[in-house]
Amino acid sequence: MLITINGQGMEVALDPRTSLLDLLREHLELHGTKKGCDQGACGACTVLADGERILSCLALAVQYEGRSISTVEGLADDGRLHPLQQAFIDHDGFQCGYCTPGQICSAIGMAAEIGRGVPSAVTADLAATTIPPTRDELRERMSGNLCRCGAHNGIIDAITEIYSAEAAE
Amino acid sequence: MTTIRDAAQKLMQTAIGLAPERWLPGGTPDPLIGRHGAIGSSVPRIDGPRKVKGEARFAAEVPAGNMVYAALVYSTIARGRIATLDTDATQAVPGVVLVMTYRNAPRMAPPALFMSDPRAAGASSLPVMQDDTIHWNGEPIAVILAETQEQADHAATLVRVTYTKETASTSFDAATAQAHRPDSVLGEPAVIEIGNAEAALAEAAHQIDRTYHTPRHSHAAIEPHAATVWWEADGRLVVHDATQMLNGTRWTLAGIFGLKEEQIRILSPFVGGGFGGKTLWNHQILAIAASRLSGRPVRVSLSREGVFRVSGGRTTTRQRVALGARADGTLSALIHTGIAAMTAYNNCPEQFSFPARHLYAADSFKLEQKVADLDMVANTFMRAPGESIGTFALESAIDELADSMGLDPIELRRRIEPVKDPTSGHAFSARHLLDAYARGAERFGWSARNPTPRARREGEWLIGMGVATATYPYYRMPGGAARITLTREGQARVAMASHEMGMGTATVQVQAAADRLGLPIAHVTFAYGDTALPPGTIAGGSSQTASIAAAVTAASEKLVPALLKLVGNDSPLAGLRAGDVEARDGGLGHRSLPERFESYASILSRANRDEISAEAEAPMPLEVQKYAMHSYGAQFCEVRVNAVTGETRISRFLGSFDAGRVLNPRTAASQFRGGIIMGLGLALTEETLFDARTGRIMNPSLADYHVPVHLDVPQIDVIWTDSPDPHAPLGAHGIGEIGITGVGAAVANAVYNATGRRIRDLPITLDKLL
Ligand code: FES
Ligand code: FES
Numbered sequence: 001m002l003i004t005i006n007g008q009g010m011e012v013a014l015d016p017r018t019s020l021l022d023l024l025r026e027h028l029e030l031h032g033t034k035k036g037c038d039q040g041a042c043g044a045c046t047v048l049a050d051g052e053r054i055l056s057c058l059a060l061a062v063q064y065e066g067r068s069i070s071t072v073e074g075l076a077d078d079g080r081l082h083p084l085q086q087a088f089i090d091h092d093g094f095q096c097g098y099c100t101p102g103q104i105c106s107a108i109g110m111a112a113e114i115g116r117g118v119p120s121a122v123t124a125d126l127a128a129t130t131i132p133p134t135r136d137e138l139r140e141r142m143s144g145n146l147c148r149c150g151a152h153n154g155i156i157d158a159i160t161e162i163y164s165a166e167a168a169e
Numbered sequence: 170m171t172t173i174r175d176a177a178q179k180l181m182q183t184a185i186g187l188a189p190e191r192w193l194p195g196g197t198p199d200p201l202i203g204r205h206g207a208i209g210s211s212v213p214r215i216d217g218p219r220k221v222k223g224e225a226r227f228a229a230e231v232p233a234g235n236m237v238y239a240a241l242v243y244s245t246i247a248r249g250r251i252a253t254l255d256t257d258a259t260q261a262v263p264g265v266v267l268v269m270t271y272r273n274a275p276r277m278a279p280p281a282l283f284m285s286d287p288r289a290a291g292a293s294s295l296p297v298m299q300d301d302t303i304h305w306n307g308e309p310i311a312v313i314l315a316e317t318q319e320q321a322d323h324a325a326t327l328v329r330v331t332y333t334k335e336t337a338s339t340s341f342d343a344a345t346a347q348a349h350r351p352d353s354v355l356g357e358p359a360v361i362e363i364g365n366a367e368a369a370l371a372e373a374a375h376q377i378d379r380t381y382h383t384p385r386h387s388h389a390a391i392e393p394h395a396a397t398v399w400w401e402a403d404g405r406l407v408v409h410d411a412t413q414m415l416n417g418t419r420w421t422l423a424g425i426f427g428l429k430e431e432q433i434r435i436l437s438p439f440v441g442g443g444f445g446g447k448t449l450w451n452h453q454i455l456a457i458a459a460s461r462l463s464g465r466p467v468r469v470s471l472s473r474e475g476v477f478r479v480s481g482g483r484t485t486t487r488q489r490v491a492l493g494a495r496a497d498g499t500l501s502a503l504i505h506t507g508i509a510a511m512t513a514y515n516n517c518p519e520q521f522s523f524p525a526r527h528l529y530a531a532d533s534f535k536l537e538q539k540v541a542d543l544d545m546v547a548n549t550f551m552r553a554p555g556e557s558i559g560t561f562a563l564e565s566a567i568d569e570l571a572d573s574m575g576l577d578p579i580e581l582r583r584r585i586e587p588v589k590d591p592t593s594g595h596a597f598s599a600r601h602l603l604d605a606y607a608r609g610a611e612r613f614g615w616s617a618r619n620p621t622p623r624a625r626r627e628g629e630w631l632i633g634m635g636v637a638t639a640t641y642p643y644y645r646m647p648g649g650a651a652r653i654t655l656t657r658e659g660q661a662r663v664a665m666a667s668h669e670m671g672m673g674t675a676t677v678q679v680q681a682a683a684d685r686l687g688l689p690i691a692h693v694t695f696a697y698g699d700t701a702l703p704p705g706t707i708a709g710g711s712s713q714t715a716s717i718a719a720a721v722t723a724a725s726e727k728l729v730p731a732l733l734k735l736v737g738n739d740s741p742l743a744g745l746r747a748g749d750v751e752a753r754d755g756g757l758g759h760r761s762l763p764e765r766f767e768s769y770a771s772i773l774s775r776a777n778r779d780e781i782s783a784e785a786e787a788p789m790p791l792e793v794q795k796y797a798m799h800s801y802g803a804q805f806c807e808v809r810v811n812a813v814t815g816e817t818r819i820s821r822f823l824g825s826f827d828a829g830r831v832l833n834p835r836t837a838a839s840q841f842r843g844g845i846i847m848g849l850g851l852a853l854t855e856e857t858l859f860d861a862r863t864g865r866i867m868n869p870s871l872a873d874y875h876v877p878v879h880l881d882v883p884q885i886d887v888i889w890t891d892s893p894d895p896h897a898p899l900g901a902h903g904i905g906e907i908g909i910t911g912v913g914a915a916v917a918n919a920v921y922n923a924t925g926r927r928i929r930d931l932p933i934t935l936d937k938l939l
Contacts, residue, residue, distance in 0.1 A: 097216070143880045
């Protein structure tokens with residue numbers, strides 16, 4: 001099958017049981033995407049499929065034939081960190097770093113959801129066309145990404161820095 | 170267990186024989202304590218870019234040619250024997266390379282139990298897959314190796330096994346009837362009695378006598394335990410592990426497999442969270458055995474369920490705290506006793522009585538720990554073992570006493586502040602707990618608290634504030650050595666086989682070494698995570714920072730005279746001795762004559778040397794024998810409890826710490842917060858559910874074991890006294906564990922203030938508040 005990973009088309013032959021996560025980690029040596037549970041409970045495996053965040057451990061790779069997948073390895077531009085990656089460093093938004101790629105990819109997908117006006121459980125006005133990225137909105141929407149080191153404050157600070165400024169523009 | 174005590178005593182005798190005067194009475198405090206340089210500045214993590222780019226390589230990500238994947242099969246009974254074991258269908262699965270069970274597993278010695286020897290790292294002393302005996306529900310009974318993980322996982326489901334069950338001890342309540350005192354609790358006596366505390370309690374004007382329960386907890390590091398292992402052609406063993414005990418793992422594996430330590434190399438540069446759980450369990454041993462049998466490199470990456478089955482967590486306890494007080498609040502009796510569930514083959518009695526040994530003054534004490542033996546996966550050390558849940562009981566009881574006497578709980582603590590360690594009689598090396606309380610109270614707005622419970626309400630929400638003391642000992646581990654290599658370019662490479670699990674090890678050690686050597690941080694690197702380097706100590710007991718710093722200091726003290734030997738007669742340093750000089754500005758200089766200075770680059774190039782190296786072992790940690798050395802903190806919490814649903818939300822939290830000198834405010838704040846957040850989980854949501862009938866863990870997943878998520882975590886404020894401990898290297902204390910202590914009680918006390926309900930049974934779930 002043909003699949004695009006970080007802008008690069010590739011032809012892969014797979015055991016149909018292979019998850020998208022294992023395709024990345026075990027077949028393509030792209031270990032940036034992490035496995036924390038392999039059952040949809042931790043968010044460490046979050047990647048972007050055509051810009052939408054998905055849990056790659058719950059996705060069979062063959063379902064993504066022809067689709068475009070972005071992983072943490074594809075975020076830096078010509079060696080320059082993505083602004084959100086830099087913000088994670090600036091706000092100390094990680095300790096061990098294991099949940100970090102998932103948090104970053106998830107935040108990028110999440111920001112797009114807010115931008116599209118998709119409400120969350122804490123959105124007060126479901127009819128609103130623009131949703132302000134308040135701390136509560138961000139915390140609610142990032143709650144599928146666990147962090148056991150307890151870097152939550154730094155993570156939300158980093159996301160706030162990048163996306164609240166963007167929303168204000 | 171006598172071996173543990175013997176080992177501890179032997180260790181101390183050796184230590185006293187060595188008798189270093191540094192950091193002891195009459196010794197000079199670390200000269201870096203008063204200096205401001207790289208230490209104390211908020212340097213961003215050195216490995217930050219690699220982590221945010223996904224380039225940090227963890228144990229399950231190390232490539233190995235011709236590698237196979239392991240899957241494990243777990244027993245479904247707690248005790249008995251394997252009656253029948255049919256692996257034919259498993260063998261027949263395409264891609265399967267090896268099926269290993271007790272029938273064909275190589276002969277292996279049982280692991281040396283942690284603390285049975287200073288180098289031992291075994292989480293239990295049970296033999297690994299050596300016969301048909303089952304010791305706990307979830308014990309691995311088969312290892313399947315296959316070309317892909319999918320094949321191995323599928324083949325593992327086809328193993329057919331039946332058991333002959335034997336009566337198992339799986340009920341903590343039942344086992345407490347035979348609870349017994351362990352020989353020691355981490356080298357300390359299991360019981361301390363001073364005066365007659367029961368009699369004093371009975372006569373006291375004010376009395377509190379309560380029982381508290383705490384459940385099992387899981388470390389739940391987001392990286393599951395994993396290892397990539399192989400045997401070299403010459404019989405050497407390479408293990409890429411996720412571990413917080415590099416050298417201990419090497420020594421213990423050498424014993425299990427009959428190897429010399431030099432034949433084993435363990436690497437672990439990045440660990441995706443440890444918290445006490447990333448040690449030597451069965452999975453590494455089984456992967457190594459299976460690799461030997463199959464002749465192939467093996468990757469074992471535990472499933473999330475496997476993590477719960479193979480590696481233990483914090484154990485469950487029942488604790489009694491009884492306080493007898495006079496009218497002025499001073500204590501006539503302090504009783505803290507209890508029982509922890511343990512197994513007969515491990516050694517982690519969960520030292521919940523430790524805080525009460527050091528925190529408060531009282532006329533009489535009765536402090537006792539017992540253990541009840543269960544058939545379960547060996548419980549182990551988890552972030553502030555003992556102190557986390559011991560402070561829940563003790564600090565809840567202090568709050569109960571204050572409330573019953575109509576005293577402010579901070580004022581009560583002021584009245585029972587001791588002048589010296591209440592049970593050992595040692596002087597405190599540094600203790601500023603009341604200062605931490607005062608600063609915290611001011612910043613948190615404690616004076617706005619209404620002492621009457623259930624007095625503040627906003628709509629459906631009841632609001633309350635609580636406070637509790639945090640405390641954790643200072644430890645420094647013996648046995649570590651560091652090497653410093655200085656180059657002609659004026660660069661320093663520091664090396665020690667230590668660990669990075671998110672603490673910022675390399676970052677902080679580069680800061681410390683830069684100041685120690687008088688170099689800018691950009692000229693210093695810190696190599697770690699590999700047993701090919703000089704031996705490190707464990708990343709446990711919040712000890713690593715001090716352990717490394719002491720070894721680097723020792724190495725630098727060897728390096729300076731070696732450098733002075735190189736200087737020629739025409740050097741500005743000619744004729745000076747080590748005591749005359751200090752490291753500064755990229756070289757050595759006379760302590761008081763600024764012109765007598767020569768840079769490292771100049772010394773080495775004049776001597777025609779590319780580099781110079783010095784390696785030294787840290788002196789024994791005798792400071793802890795002379796002083797009561799602990800970190801402290803005051804944890805302030807505001808909760809909102811929904812009067813209709815019983816749901817508790819944390820609205821504000823402040824940790825005010827007294828933990829020695831803070832080396833890097835940025836990473837320190839993260840460690841404090843991380844501990845507090847794990848404490849919020851302990852308080853409100855976390856419980857490993859254990860079926861008392863079958864010994865089965867019932868919620869082995871991150872969906873059912875509830876760690877705090879983003880929406881559970883408010884902005885957490887942390888402050889610190891930054892008061893150096895004159896008896897510790899760099900004046901610093903490790904801070905990985907202090908943050909979780911006291912949090913359970915701070916939350917429970919706030920919930921009481923909000924609702925009038927006193928919850929003595931963790932976690933504080935909504936059903937308990939309805
Ligand atoms: S690994 Fe996919 S959600 Fe945990
Ligand atoms: S940084 Fe370790 S799990 Fe989030």
